[in-house]
Amino acid sequence: MRKTFIAFLLLVSSSGFAQLGTPWRQEYEKEKNGPHGECRIDWQSVADGLDYRKITCLGDRDDLDVHVVRVDLQRWKLDVASISGGSTAHRVASDRDAAFVINANFFDHHLAPLGALVRSGDQLQRPQKTSWQSIFLIDGDGNARIIDPSGWPQYGDDAWMAVQAGPRLVTAGHTNRVHQSYTAKRAGVCIAKSGDLLFFATARKFDMYEIARIARRGEEDGGLECRDAMLFDGGHSTQIYLEGDTKRVQVTGDQVPAFIYATAR
Numbered sequence: 001m002r003k004t005f006i007a008f009l010l011l012v013s014s015s016g017f018a019q020l021g022t023p024w025r026q027e028y029e030k031e032k033n034g035p036h037g038e039c040r041i042d043w044q045s046v047a048d049g050l051d052y053r054k055i056t057c058l059g060d061r062d063d064l065d066v067h068v069v070r071v072d073l074q075r076w077k078l079d080v081a082s083i084s085g086g087s088t089a090h091r092v093a094s095d096r097d098a099a100f101v102i103n104a105n106f107f108d109h110h111l112a113p114l115g116a117l118v119r120s121g122d123q124l125q126r127p128q129k130t131s132w133q134s135i136f137l138i139d140g141d142g143n144a145r146i147i148d149p150s151g152w153p154q155y156g157d158d159a160w161m162a163v164q165a166g167p168r169l170v171t172a173g174h175t176n177r178v179h180q181s182y183t184a185k186r187a188g189v190c191i192a193k194s195g196d197l198l199f200f201a202t203a204r205k206f207d208m209y210e211i212a213r214i215a216r217r218g219e220e221d222g223g224l225e226c227r228d229a230m231l232f233d234g235g236h237s238t239q240i241y242l243e244g245d246t247k248r249v250q251v252t253g254d255q256v257p258a259f260i261y262a263t264a265r
Contacts, residue, residue, distance in 0.1 A: 038057065038220075039221060050262070052070075055223075073144065076100075078138050082258055085111055088252070099243055099263070111257045117258060118137065138159070149164070163232070182207065187234060188215070189230060194225070237256045238251060
């Protein structure tokens with residue numbers, strides 16, 4: 001009786017694994033082209049030195065809804081807008097004749113930005129000392145960096161512009177440990193392995209694991225292939241505005257007090 005029962009269990013287990021085999025194999029094949037299937041890599045020039053890509057993949061999700069903007073710092077100057085009482089990306093673009101705008105810092109209930117803030121080389125606010133936030137800056141030589149607040153003494157005095165938010169998603173090509181957290185719209189910045197400077201914003205909601213994986217993965221896998229990446233304020237704050245010769249892209253959000261914007265050199 002005992003031998004018969006064991007044989008029955010083995011039969012049921014074998015049958016179950018056989019049924020699971022095909023879907024698992026399909027999932028493996030899809031994973032080889034990224035978690036969302038085969039993804040298109042189509043960059044569109046919006047203006048000289050300003051390019052746009054919308055990540056779209058063939059798979060269970062037809063549209064990841066990730067907007068990516070590539071900025072050539074040889075042709076475009078980045079700076080910070082700090083606005084008492086808050087504003088929107090569209091309004092900042094109009095007021096400063098900017099082709100691209102994205103939200104930046106966290107802020108308090110008075111709409112005052114929190115953390116490091118440097119505008120046109122003028123330090124408006126010093127960094128907050130935290131273990132999980134990061135600072136994005138452009139130095140006096142036009143180099144883009146993502147640093148921990150502890151690195152401010154080394155780089156802060158030479159910053160042309162800087163904003164602080166977080167968390168950091170990728171460091172030196174490796175995904176950081178992040179809490180899964182809630183799903184929300186996300187905005188952030190990526191210094192790609194190629195050296196390209198990329199900004200991104202999502203129209204739909206992602207948890208931290210998802211957005212970190214997108215930041216690290218290669219372009220052909222539906223990712224950004226970042227060497228370093230961090231998030232700006234997300235949720236209802238997430239917003240971008242992009243307008244050029246051939247395209248206009250907008251992700252709308254609530255009024256916030258701090259933005260990064262790009263103007264032609």
